[in-house]
Amino acid sequence: MPDSASSPAPIAFIGLGQMGLPMVRRLIAAGFTVRGADPAEAPRQALVEAGGLAFADAKEAAEGAGILITMLPNGRIVRDVLLGAGAAGALAKGALVIDMSSSAPTDTVSLAADLVPLGLPLIDAPVSGGVKRAIDGSLAIMAGGPAEAVERARPVLAAMGKSIFATGPIGSGHAMKALNNYVSAAGLVAACEALLVGGRFGLAPETIVDVLNASTGRNNSTEVKMKPFVISEAFNSGFSLALMAKDLRIAADLADHLELPLPQIQSVATLWEAAKCGLGAQADHTEIHRHLQALAASGPRG
Numbered sequence: 037m038p039d040s041a042s043s044p045a046p047i048a049f050i051g052l053g054q055m056g057l058p059m060v061r062r063l064i065a066a067g068f069t070v071r072g073a074d075p076a077e078a079p080r081q082a083l084v085e086a087g088g089l090a091f092a093d094a095k096e097a098a099e100g101a102g103i104l105i106t107m108l109p110n111g112r113i114v115r116d117v118l119l120g121a122g123a124a125g126a127l128a129k130g131a132l133v134i135d136m137s138s139s140a141p142t143d144t145v146s147l148a149a150d151l152v153p154l155g156l157p158l159i160d161a162p163v164s165g166g167v168k169r170a171i172d173g174s175l176a177i178m179a180g181g182p183a184e185a186v187e188r189a190r191p192v193l194a195a196m197g198k199s200i201f202a203t204g205p206i207g208s209g210h211a212m213k214a215l216n217n218y219v220s221a222a223g224l225v226a227a228c229e230a231l232l233v234g235g236r237f238g239l240a241p242e243t244i245v246d247v248l249n250a251s252t253g254r255n256n257s258t259e260v261k262m263k264p265f266v267i268s269e270a271f272n273s274g275f276s277l278a279l280m281a282k283d284l285r286i287a288a289d290l291a292d293h294l295e296l297p298l299p300q301i302q303s304v305a306t307l308w309e310a311a312k313c314g315l316g317a318q319a320d321h322t323e324i325h326r327h328l329q330a331l332a333a334s335g336p337r338g
């Protein structure tokens with residue numbers, strides 16, 4: 037292992053998807069050297085065009101890096117990349133690992149413990165704001181882990197996000213992220229239900245959204261999702277329904293784990309899992325409206 041203190045070691049960035057690629061572009065624009073990895077060829081090509089080095093294999097990308105960032109579908113894949121595929125072993129001595137994916141907090145706690153013998157500190161630093169804010173570098177970032185590791189990551193995180201919160205111990209960022217997405221998903225479902233009920237009563241969809249946005253029913257979905265993605269039927273927000281369903285299952289399981297029998301967090305998770313089964317893994321999360329529309333069309337309960 038090369039020593040990370042002797043030279044400005046590059047950043048390895050694993051997962052160049054909807055979020056990862058624009059985040060990497062921000063890092064390159066801020067002057068960091070990035071070695072990215074993704075099995076898909078198109079984002080690798082885009083990374084090279086942006087001035088980075090691209091690899092199909094995560095272990096190769098990790099070679100000699102002083103910081104490794106993961107932006108992957110879930111914590112199981114993060115573990116596979118680091119320990120199964122051997123990326124952790126290829127890093128520079130004392131390198132910092134930052135999981136920016138939306139992973140399950142309990143998995144993160146056990147991954148941190150498994151990286152200790154390798155001398156690799158881990159922080160969880162998931163993000164909120166979607167593709168738009170990944171592109172303009174204004175993501176909200178919630179960072180869990182030892183304070184000195186979070187401070188070490190801060191200049192790198194600042195290239196990708198505007199609000200960086202130190203949330204507490206390892207896993208707390210991932211817990212916060214799942215809870216944020218629970219609140220966000222519940223708000224989107226409520227807005228879609230209002231559209232369906234109001235629409236059946238004769239209210240115009242744009243009127244419903246305009247009134248909500250000027251009233252106490254306003255939320256992020258009414259402000260930034262209903263018109264461009266739902267009412268337009270474009271359904272192209274860039275955040276998949278399957279990933280949202282995963283986040284909601286993490287939030288509901290966390291409530292279970294903490295022995296909190298709360299009704300809505302469970303029912304929202306179940307609703308999104310049913311939507312994923314009905315609409316398929318490729319559906320955009322705003323297509324939850326189509327799932328609710330189908331339920332509404334199935335007629336009165338009975």
Ligand code: NAD
Pocket residue numbers: 050051052053054055056073074075076079094107108109110113117136137138139163164165166167274275276279280283
């Ligand atoms: P995505 O599916 O677009 O990207 C994931 C990328 O990981 C893909 O390009 C895939 O090829 C790559 N990948 C999968 N396995 C790999 C491996 N073993 N090695 C290297 N690369 C691998 O997903 P996304 O929308 O970019 O989301 C990434 C993470 O960020 C998820 O945890 C998601 O929940 C979270 N997130 C997404 C959004 C959003 O708006 N899309 C917002 C906030 C957080």
